[in-house]
Amino acid sequence: xxxxxxxxxxxxxxxxxxxxxxxxxxxxxxxxxxxxxxxxxxxxxxxxxxxxxxxxxxxxxxxxxxxxxxxxxxxxxxxxxxxxxxxxxxxxxxxxxxxxxxxxxxxxxxxxxxxxxxxxxxxxxxxxxxxxxxxxxxxxxxxxxxxxxxxxxxxxxxx
Ligand SMILES: Cc1cc2nc3c(=O)[nH]c(=O)nc-3n(C[C@H](O)[C@H](O)[C@H](O)COP(=O)(O)O)c2cc1C
Numbered sequence: 419x420x421x422x423x424x425x426x427x428x429x430x431x432x433x434x435x436x437x438x439x440x441x442x443x444x445x446x447x448x449x450x451x452x453x454x455x456x457x458x459x460x461x462x463x464x465x466x467x468x469x470x471x472x473x474x475x476x477x478x479x480x481x482x483x484x485x486x487x488x489x490x491x492x493x494x495x496x497x498x499x500x501x502x503x504x505x506x507x508x509x510x511x512x513x514x515x516x517x518x519x520x521x522x523x524x525x526x527x528x529x530x531x532x533x534x535x536x537x538x539x540x541x542x543x544x545x546x547x548x549x550x551x552x553x554x555x556x557x558x559x560x561x562x563x564x565x566x567x568x569x570x571x572x573x574x575x576x577x
Pocket of ligand 1: 435448449450451452453454466467468469471472473474475497498500501502503565
């Protein structure tokens with residue numbers, strides 16, 4: 419199979435961009451993800467695909483919860499920062515708040531979706547993580563950050 423063709427085709431299909439966060443034993447984890455999608459309306463389920471080697475995946479398995487922070491237009495730098503494998507503290511200089519039930523909300527996002535783990539399925543070099551939606555928030559004054567052709571875009575640039 420032609421992996422380069424697969425990569426090119428998928429990169430020409432626009433997505434939104436999120437940062438998936440969790441807290442385990444007091445430590446914060448988070449990474450940039452665009453494989454997020456809704457799964458079911460009854461019950462409300464979301465999914466994302468996470469690399470087997472992801473440190474955040476291990477933390478989600480342990481904490482059994484995660485937050486999908488859906489990024490807004492001016493947050494491309496955050497998306498870049500949370501995808502750097504070697505960055506020691508990704509939350510440094512990031513505005514966020516935490517809840518007593520272990521969720522992390524990044525500020526100025528389009529919205530967030532709090533999930534508890536419903537099921538995790540191994541799938542090749544990724545795991546499909548399905549979450550039950552427990553809570554959500556949406557700021558209709560914001561516009562989504564988009565990812566297309568391996569670059570970040572504002573809605574106005576492609577509409
Ligand atoms: C726009 C964008 C989307 C990404 N989407 C995903 C994704 O859906 N799943 C994934 O495992 N990695 C994705 N990545 C790569 C991760 O952000 C990157 O591998 C990160 O270092 C993983 O962090 P962790 O190992 O601490 O969990 C994406 C990166 C970018 C820039």
